[in-house]
Amino acid sequence: MFDGAKDQTALVRMDGLHKSFGPVRVLQGLDIEMKRGDRVVVIGPSGGGKSTLLRVLMGLENINAGSISFGGQPYISVKDGKTVIDPKVRRSIGMVFQHYTLFPHLSVLQNLILAPCKVNGESASGAKERARALLTRFGLGAKADAYPNQLSGGQKQRVAIARALMLDPKLMLFDEVTSALDPELVAEVEQVMLELAAQDMPMVIVTHDMWFARNIASRVIFCAGGVVVEDGPPEQVLGSPIHERTREFINRVFHIRT
Amino acid sequence: MELDFSIVLRFADALAYGLWLTIRLTLICIITGGALGFLLALARRSKNRLLRGASTVYVEFFRGTPVLIQLFWIFFCLPIILGVELSSFVSGVIALTLYTAAITSETFRSSLGTVSREQIDACVALGLPARVQVTSVVLPQALLRAMPTLLSNTISLFKESSLVSAVGMADLMFVGQNISNNTARPVEMLTAVALIYFAVAFPLTRAVSVLEGRILRKLAA
Ligand SMILES: Nc1ncnc2c1ncn2[C@@H]1O[C@H](COP(=O)(O)OP(=O)(O)O)[C@@H](O)[C@H]1O
Numbered sequence: 001m002f003d004g005a006k007d008q009t010a011l012v013r014m015d016g017l018h019k020s021f022g023p024v025r026v027l028q029g030l031d032i033e034m035k036r037g038d039r040v041v042v043i044g045p046s047g048g049g050k051s052t053l054l055r056v057l058m059g060l061e062n063i064n065a066g067s068i069s070f071g072g073q074p075y076i077s078v079k080d081g082k083t084v085i086d087p088k089v090r091r092s093i094g095m096v097f098q099h100y101t102l103f104p105h106l107s108v109l110q111n112l113i114l115a116p117c118k119v120n121g122e123s124a125s126g127a128k129e130r131a132r133a134l135l136t137r138f139g140l141g142a143k144a145d146a147y148p149n150q151l152s153g154g155q156k157q158r159v160a161i162a163r164a165l166m167l168d169p170k171l172m173l174f175d176e177v178t179s180a181l182d183p184e185l186v187a188e189v190e191q192v193m194l195e196l197a198a199q200d201m202p203m204v205i206v207t208h209d210m211w212f213a214r215n216i217a218s219r220v221i222f223c224a225g226g227v228v229v230e231d232g233p234p235e236q237v238l239g240s241p242i243h244e245r246t247r248e249f250i251n252r253v254f255h256i257r258t
Numbered sequence: 259m260e261l262d263f264s265i266v267l268r269f270a271d272a273l274a275y276g277l278w279l280t281i282r283l284t285l286i287c288i289i290t291g292g293a294l295g296f297l298l299a300l301a302r303r304s305k306n307r308l309l310r311g312a313s314t315v316y317v318e319f320f321r322g323t324p325v326l327i328q329l330f331w332i333f334f335c336l337p338i339i340l341g342v343e344l345s346s347f348v349s350g351v352i353a354l355t356l357y358t359a360a361i362t363s364e365t366f367r368s369s370l371g372t373v374s375r376e377q378i379d380a381c382v383a384l385g386l387p388a389r390v391q392v393t394s395v396v397l398p399q400a401l402l403r404a405m406p407t408l409l410s411n412t413i414s415l416f417k418e419s420s421l422v423s424a425v426g427m428a429d430l431m432f433v434g435q436n437i438s439n440n441t442a443r444p445v446e447m448l449t450a451v452a453l454i455y456f457a458v459a460f461p462l463t464r465a466v467s468v469l470e471g472r473i474l475r476k477l478a479a
């Protein structure tokens with residue numbers, strides 16, 4: 001439905017990403033090019049490096065080799081064994097984690113305006129106005145002055161998404177944001193993400209929810225053993241995968257989940 | 259043996275004076291000592307080895323010696339070394355501040371260690387510079403988490419401050435002991451003094467557990 005709006009220029013280019021934790025090789029030469037119109041869902045076995053991939057993209061992990069460019073600009077590279085990250089580029093990427101990461105000592109509103117005020121120097125009143133509008137849009141208008149411990153898991157994740165959006169990201173990363181939630185709270189979070197998708201927000205999503213993957217993805221990547229095994233439109237990768245490993249994985253997950 | 263607790267009421271003013279000194283001493287020293295203890299905790303977690311070493315020696319020294327000898331040293335040796343007269347109140351404040359700093363630095367040190375890795379990840383993902391991460395996220399959470407233990411530290415200090423009676427400061431302990439000696443009514447007076455300490459300390463110890471529950475629930479989100 002949104003394919004018409006698909007922008008084919010490159011947004012992210014990952015070249016030969018290598019990442020090890022000590023002796024454990026997690027990413028082993030990952031090459032992924034993402035277009036502006038892409039909504040990429042990354043699937044793969046647990047421990048396969050999906051979180052690591054997103055954390056590297058967010059600039060949270062050092063890498064051993066490879067490089068990433070963003071919007072044609074160099075973003076992450078390795079020089080003399082040290083990871084070099086351009087913090088300006090990093091600011092145009094937002095991320096929501098599996099664990100709740102709202103700041104528990106701050107109200108919902110304060111969580112939302114902290115970065116805009118402290119990083120971008122926005123006025124508190126301006127930021128608050130934007131924050132309230134965003135919260136209302138996500139059905140959280142009444143929660144602006146609540147503290148994170150007064151929210152349900154689904155509300156916390158929606159606030160976390162709103163907090164990231166306050167910085168007008170050009171790319172959003174979601175790492176299993178519904179995995180810690182009670183089943184009845186999953187839909188409200190996925191709904192918010194689908195809404196972002198409808199506005200053509202570029203995203204990379206890690207999820208085990210295959211129904212959701214099929215609904216939101218414009219492209220599905222199956223990652224295992226630190227490399228891309230299969231990469232294609234959701235109908236192909238989820239419906240009739242080419243590779244044996246993908247097929248095995250999809251069968252297993254579908255049997256558990258649906 | 260005949261007990262006459264009305265004697266306690268007769269000396270109520272003197273006891274109130276002593277209690278007021280004890281409270282002032284406790285409040286001043288928990289504030290000055292807490293501030294110093296906070297800096298010590300930062301020093302102990304610093305990357306600078308000299309700073310880390312010096313602060314560790316300080317803390318271990320004050321934790322590893324009796325408070326009474328610290329008091330005596332500040333009262334009798336410090337004036338000789340500095341060559342100035344210090345009022346007994348000032349000496350008491352200095353001694354208990356130095357001691358409280360060592361105790362509270364441990365409180366702050368452990369609370370600083372509890373700010374989770376995930377909170378820092380969230381800061382980085384939001385592009386918060388290191389300085390803002392510290393001032394807006396790490397420190398407020400660490401301070402909040404330290405509050406119940408700090409209140410416990412305050413209660414301990416309130417009780418331990420009775421040691422200043424040994425160097426002649428007219429705190430609650432000193433006043434009570436004096437009256438008890440002069441009236442030969444130790445049972446009534448010393449019991450009354452114990453009850454006064456308890457009456458102040460007990461509600462505070464209850465407050466610690468309430469505060470702890472609230473803060474833990476808040477920070478668990
Ligand atoms: N901080 C870390 N230290 C050591 N090993 C890690 C760390 N983070 C991840 N790993 C390891 O890297 C591998 C990939 O983990 P992860 O990226 O979390 O996989 P996934 O998200 O696909 O389940 C696992 O074997 C995991 O144990």
Ligand SMILES: [Mg+2]
Nearest residue numbers: 050051052176
């Ligand atoms: Mg993961």
